[in-house]
Amino acid sequence: MKVFIYFEGFCETFDIPPDQTVGAMKQMVKERFLVQLSDDKQVWNYLELSYGGAALQDSWALSDVGITSGSTLRCLIKSEPRPVMHVFNAVTGESLPVPGSEALLHMSVARLKTMVSMQSGLPVSAFRLSVFTDVQLYDCNQLQDYAIGVGATLRLDTWDGWVEFLQGCVLGHRLTVQSHLSDDRIVMRFQLRVALYIAASLGHLDLAGWLLERGVHAEEPVGVHPYRQWCHQTAHRDTGKCPIHVAVESSQLLILKLFITKNLLTLACRDPAGCDPLKIAIKNGHRDCVRYLANKLCSVVSLPNMPMPVRIYLQMKHWVSLGQKRAASNRCQYVSASFEARVGDMLLVDGFNQPQMSSKSRKAETKQRRGIRAKALQRLPPISNLLSVSHLHSKRAPPHLPSLQSVKPGDFKETQKKRKQDVKHRNDGPLYKTKEGDIILCRGKFTLPPVTRENIPKPLFVGSSQKSSNILTASLESFSQHCGRTPRENAIYCLSIASTFTEKPWMKQLSIARTLIRKHVHSMA
Known part of the structure; x- marks a missing residue:
C-alpha cells in the first residue's frame, strides 16, 4: 500500500506492505x-511518527492502528x-525516568523520594x-554516598502484603482496595x-x-506507618x-x-x-x-441570623x-492519643531491623500467618490425658496385617448378595407425596428431585460444558502469566x-483497541 510522509514541508510517497512496523x-x-x-549525553533526539493525533510506537504495525x-x-x-537515572516501580512494574542533570546526583535521598512520589502518586x-x-537508601544520606552514577536504576519497594492493595489504589478499583485491607485496625486506618x-493524586x-x-479526612496528614510511629x-x-x-499539586x-x-x-x-491550598495552586500555576x-475564600457562610465571610x-x-x-x-x-501502639506491636528502626518493605504479595504473607496461627491455636490436651495416652501407646501392640485366605467362588457370590441387600436397606427411607402426586425420596437430609416417567421428547439446548469453561479459565490464567496483566487490565x-x-x-478507536488486543494474543501463541 502507498502512504504519504510529511516531513519539514516535504511530502514523499512510500510503497510498503500493510504489516510494516513503525x-x-x-x-x-x-x-x-x-x-x-545528533548523539548527546544530556539531550536525546529521536524521530516521531504521528497519525490521527497520536504518536506511533515502534513495535506497532501500520495495519494495527x-x-x-x-x-x-x-x-x-x-x-x-x-x-539521570531510572526507578523501577515494583507496584506497577514500570520504570520511572528521573530527568535532570548530573547535579542531581549530589542531592539527598529525601529529595529524590519527593520527586518519585510526585511521579508515581505514592506517599513517601x-x-x-x-x-x-x-542496599536501602536512607533519607538523611546523599546519593553520592552510595556511589550512584548516571544511568543507574533504583528499585521502589512497598510494605509486604501491600502490592495488591496499592495496585487497586493506582487503578482506582474500590473493591480491590476494600478486599486487600489489613486485618490490623491501626494499619488499616493508615492504609x-x-x-x-x-486517589487525590491520580x-x-x-x-x-x-x-x-x-x-x-482530606485535611489529615498521611503520617508514617504504625511500625515507625515512635521514630x-x-x-x-x-x-x-x-x-x-x-490534589492541588496535581491539578485535580x-x-x-x-x-x-x-x-x-x-x-x-x-x-x-x-x-495553604491557594498558595500551592499559585506556586504550581494551576x-x-x-x-x-479564590472564589471560595471570597464567599460568605450563611449562619443563623448572621452572614460571615469565609x-x-x-x-x-x-x-x-x-x-x-x-x-x-x-x-x-491528646498526647496518649497521638501514639496508638500497644504492647507487643512491631517496632522498626532504620538500620536495626530486617526491612519489612520487600514488595511481597499478600498471598505469601497470609500463608505464613496461617501457618503460625495454626501452630499457635493448636490446643493441648490436659496433663492427665497426656499420661493416659502415653501409657496406652506403651502397651499398644505393633500393627498386625490380616493373613491372606483362599476364597471359593460360591463364597464370593454370597458376599455380593449381602452387599446388595445392605445397600437396598440403606436406601430404603420414608416416602412423601407432593400435591401433584410426584413421589420424592427423603434419605437423611438430602431431597431428590421428583422422578417423571413421561416419554415426552425434550428439546436439546447447546451450552458451554464444564470442559470448555476449564479451557477458557486456563487460557486466561496463561495469558495473565505471560503478559503480566489480567485480561481486564490489558x-x-x-x-x-x-x-x-x-x-x-x-x-474507530474501539476497532484499534480490538486489533491491539488481538495482536497481543497472537504474539503469545
Missing part, C-alpha cells in the same frame, strides 16, 4: 530524507533531556528506595489515608468519595502532606471540589512548608484551581480546634492507547 518505517524515513540525529492506503503520516524530530511513607544489590492520598473520584464516607521525629518531611495538598479540580464540599476547613489546611479557591469563619474554627487540643493535652488525652491498557487517536471517531 520502527522500520522510521529507518526508511531516515534514508529517504537523509536525517542525522487503522492506517490504510493513501493515509498521511507526520514525521517530527523531537528532543528530550536524558534521564508507603515505599522505600534501594539499589538492586538490596485508608494512603488510599485517599493516591484523580479517582469514586474511590475518594468512598474513602470520605469511611471517615477519612516520627526523623520521618520524611512530606509525611505531613494531606490529600488536599496533593474535581477531587478538590469534592474535598471542600465535604469539609470547608480544608481551605485553611497548611502543608509542612506552611502553605489557573483553574486558583480561580476556584476567612473569618475559618479563623474562628482554627481557634476552636486549638482550644480543644490544648484542653485535651491538659487532661493527658483491555484498559489497549483502550487507553486507542484513545490517544483524538482525531479518529470513537468507533
Whole structure:
C-alpha cells in the first residue's frame, strides 16, 4: 500500500506492505530524507511518527492502528533531556525516568523520594528506595554516598502484603482496595489515608468519595506507618502532606471540589512548608484551581441570623480546634492519643531491623500467618490425658496385617448378595407425596428431585460444558502469566492507547483497541 510522509514541508510517497512496523518505517524515513540525529549525553533526539493525533510506537504495525492506503503520516524530530537515572516501580512494574542533570546526583535521598512520589502518586511513607544489590537508601544520606552514577536504576519497594492493595489504589478499583485491607485496625486506618492520598493524586473520584464516607479526612496528614510511629521525629518531611495538598499539586479540580464540599476547613489546611491550598495552586500555576479557591475564600457562610465571610469563619474554627487540643493535652488525652501502639506491636528502626518493605504479595504473607496461627491455636490436651495416652501407646501392640485366605467362588457370590441387600436397606427411607402426586425420596437430609416417567421428547439446548469453561479459565490464567496483566487490565491498557487517536471517531478507536488486543494474543501463541 502507498502512504504519504510529511516531513519539514516535504511530502514523499512510500510503497510498503500493510504489516510494516513503525520502527522500520522510521529507518526508511531516515534514508529517504537523509536525517542525522545528533548523539548527546544530556539531550536525546529521536524521530516521531504521528497519525490521527497520536504518536506511533515502534513495535506497532501500520495495519494495527487503522492506517490504510493513501493515509498521511507526520514525521517530527523531537528532543528530550536524558534521564539521570531510572526507578523501577515494583507496584506497577514500570520504570520511572528521573530527568535532570548530573547535579542531581549530589542531592539527598529525601529529595529524590519527593520527586518519585510526585511521579508515581505514592506517599513517601508507603515505599522505600534501594539499589538492586538490596542496599536501602536512607533519607538523611546523599546519593553520592552510595556511589550512584548516571544511568543507574533504583528499585521502589512497598510494605509486604501491600502490592495488591496499592495496585487497586493506582487503578482506582474500590473493591480491590476494600478486599486487600489489613486485618490490623491501626494499619488499616493508615492504609485508608494512603488510599485517599493516591486517589487525590491520580484523580479517582469514586474511590475518594468512598474513602470520605469511611471517615477519612482530606485535611489529615498521611503520617508514617504504625511500625515507625515512635521514630516520627526523623520521618520524611512530606509525611505531613494531606490529600488536599496533593490534589492541588496535581491539578485535580474535581477531587478538590469534592474535598471542600465535604469539609470547608480544608481551605485553611497548611502543608509542612506552611502553605495553604491557594498558595500551592499559585506556586504550581494551576489557573483553574486558583480561580476556584479564590472564589471560595471570597464567599460568605450563611449562619443563623448572621452572614460571615469565609476567612473569618475559618479563623474562628482554627481557634476552636486549638482550644480543644490544648484542653485535651491538659487532661493527658491528646498526647496518649497521638501514639496508638500497644504492647507487643512491631517496632522498626532504620538500620536495626530486617526491612519489612520487600514488595511481597499478600498471598505469601497470609500463608505464613496461617501457618503460625495454626501452630499457635493448636490446643493441648490436659496433663492427665497426656499420661493416659502415653501409657496406652506403651502397651499398644505393633500393627498386625490380616493373613491372606483362599476364597471359593460360591463364597464370593454370597458376599455380593449381602452387599446388595445392605445397600437396598440403606436406601430404603420414608416416602412423601407432593400435591401433584410426584413421589420424592427423603434419605437423611438430602431431597431428590421428583422422578417423571413421561416419554415426552425434550428439546436439546447447546451450552458451554464444564470442559470448555476449564479451557477458557486456563487460557486466561496463561495469558495473565505471560503478559503480566489480567485480561481486564490489558483491555484498559489497549483502550487507553486507542484513545490517544483524538482525531479518529470513537468507533474507530474501539476497532484499534480490538486489533491491539488481538495482536497481543497472537504474539503469545
